[in-house]
Amino acid sequence: MVAAAKIEHGCPVVGGPADISLKVHKENIQQTPKTFKMADDEEKRRKQAEIERKRAEVRARMEEASKAKKAKKGFMTPERKKKLRLLLRKKAAEELKKEQERKAAERRRIIEERCGKPKLVDEANEGLLKKICKDYYDRMYICEEQKWDLEREVRKRDWEIADLNSQVNDLRGKFVKPTLKKVSKYENKFAKLQKKAAEFNFRNQLKVVKKKEFTLEEEDKEKKPDWSKKGEEKKVQEAEA
Known part of the structure; x- marks a missing residue:
């Protein structure tokens, strides 16, 4: 009766059907973002799985194509070549070891044959x-x-x-070449440099003139004065007398 009276007067009833539906609505509103987020994550995971699957398919096709190409190239694949190289190296090492042992044994035999075994000289x-x-x-x-x-x-x-x-x-028609004289490789270079230096020398390009042409002593030194001639004539006369 009290609940009916409250409903009639417009007051909500606590614990009634309206209150329960309101709570359920609020819970649905609160859970809606979570469901959307979970759906987005699920979609992302699905797309990522699809991408990975496609990549795996492409990788498998490429590997099959590469294997087919290798099979077409011939019998000697890179793996077989590598194994063959390893076997050859191993065989060569074994042969080298056997050769060294054979040479050592031959050396010991020759030494024993030529020198003999050591003598016991203590007693x-x-x-x-x-x-x-x-x-x-x-x-x-x-x-x-x-x-x-x-x-x-x-x-x-x-x-x-x-x-x-x-x-x-x-x-x-080939004769033995005579031994050549050792010549420094810098000798010709020095000769060329000296020749060029002589060409560019300023003094060598000057005109050579005689010094006597421009001196003040223009008179001939052999020409003697009159008084000296008289003295020579007197000496000659005295000598004749």
């Missing part, structure tokens, strides 16, 4: 020491003889090579 008596010294001397003598023979053979081969080269040059 040897005098006779054994003499025998060891004689063996070493004989081996050294043989080595020196072989060395002399090898050096002589090398000199002979060098002479033969030089003779053959001279014959080849004679047949071709």
Whole structure:
């Protein structure tokens, strides 16, 4: 009854249907921006996912095209070339190591053959020491003889090579060039500079004149005065007398 009376007099009823609808409307108004924001975020995410999908498709097509081009180029792809280079380097390193080991073994063999194994002289008596010294001397003598023979053979081969080269040059018409004298590369430059300096010298361009033409002593020095002639005549007469 009280609620009906309030409605009749125009007063809103607290907790009534009108009040509940007003609250729901206010809540809807407050939630509307959030829903719009969520919708915008969802739209952005969808667009971004679509862009990423298209990029992935384009990337996949480009990779397929590049693979097709590589397959068309031939059997040797860059990856295979790289692997082949690595295998060749590895093989070369192994061959080099084997060659070094072979040379070291050959060197040890030659040293043992020429020098022999070291002798035990700590507990040897005098006779054994003499025998060891004689063996070493004989081996050294043989080595020196072989060395002399090898050096002589090398000199002979060098002479033969030089003779053959001279014959080849004679047949071709080419003679051995004589050794040239060493000349400084600045000598010609200095000569040219001195020549130019002489051309631009002011004194060399002046006209040369005789000094006697413009002197005050125009009289001949050989011409003597009359009184000196008289004195000479007297001397001549006295000499004749």
